[in-house]
Amino acid sequence: MSAREYYHHxxxxxxWDAKTGELVAAGxxxxxxxxxxxxxxxxxxxxxxxxFKDGKKHLKYIYQREYIPRSEVDGLIPPAHRKRKKACPCANTDKPKG
Structure with a gap:
């Protein structure tokens, strides 16, 4: 899948719960x-x-994943928050000379 598809999808x-078959989570x-x-x-x-890669029988959950257009879920998914790192002080410019 191209980078463009990751941006738009x-x-x-x-x-689902593997034992009962009821929906546990979606999103x-x-x-x-x-x-x-x-x-x-x-x-x-x-x-x-x-x-998905494991060949064993899974007892707790059953998963399904799919790509859907981002425009369909814009209101549901909160925006990604990234922590900003503080700039490292530069040894030769941040300290006064003399």
């Missing part, structure tokens, strides 16, 4: 991670990736 996850990775109690969206995405 978003990964949408649907999670972007951050939304599902919060609903299922994962630490963050990256850990949820990694768990889903391992689920």
């Amino acid at each position: 978003v990964m949408w996850y649907t999670v 972007a990775s951050a939304m599902c991670a919060a609903k299922l109690g994962y630490k963050n969206a990256v850990s949820f995405s990694a768990a889903v990736c391992h689920w």
Whole structure:
């Protein structure tokens, strides 16, 4: 998938309980991670990736993931917040000479 498609599409996850078959969570990775109690969206995405690659029978959840147009979910997904790092002080310009 090209970088352009990642910008215009978003990964949408649907999670069902493996025993009962009822819907547990649906949404972007951050939304599902919060609903299922994962630490963050990256850990949820990694768990889903391992689920798809693993050949074992999974007992807790059944996952489905698909790309959908970002325009369909613009109001549902909160904007990504990134922490800004403070600039490192430069040794030769930040201190007065003399």
